[in-house]
Amino acid sequence: MLDTQKVFANMNTDWTVPADLPYFAGHFPGNPVFPAVGIVDASLELIRKQTGNTGLFLAGVVSAKFMQPIGPQARVHIDVSDVGGGEWECEWSEAANHERKIASLRLKVGMV
């Protein structure tokens, strides 16, 4: 079981991906890569944090692209922006160079 609200409690727009995230043990041994599902989970938690609304849930994903893998201890920058209609854009880039894109997602969120 994974409580993403606890796992990502300390994340912010500039974030060092913790090496002890539970995904890494099996994805993949000897070559740890933060999985797409983790990027989705983390993006949703950042939206919850920025809106102060823990009742937001993931209703869908309009689109998601993953340009380069993220390993443990990677420094990333994440911009989330409300584009209306319950949709949020989440742009992941390298913290040291925001031009180097890591992932780009458009999430559809709902509210309980």
Place this chain on the structure above:
Amino acid sequence: MKISAAEIQQYIPHRPPMVWIDWVTAYGPTAGECLIDVKENALYMSPEGLRSSSLIEFIAQTYGFMWICQVTRNVDPTSKGMSVAMLAAFKDVKLASPEVLRRVKGGDTLVCNISGIRAMGPITSFRGIVKLGNVILAEAQMRTFSQ
């Protein structure tokens, strides 16, 4: 036909706790099917029930597991499988509401179907759907990168 995930693990890079598929029940050049025996303590669960994002990973892993069966049993028995397998993109993902996902309990079996598989070098596109009985929990169009 029911092939256990344990039997297939040697061909994929995923290991527990990130192996979320339990059985492959169909495989072919354009379509396949896997089963997930829901376990309450698995990483795909949350304190509130089945996490919606997990459904995306179920679809991706179903493709990986059924495709390994297709390759190693129908195409090339000497294949060593995949050393890299990652999601490149997905779109048009529709997910069930939290109210529906809370009904998914340990002991339930989810069925995940893959269709429309098209390979372009290391990139493969396909469509996936996850169901609990007749209830659709997720639908998505995906592209994976694998080698």
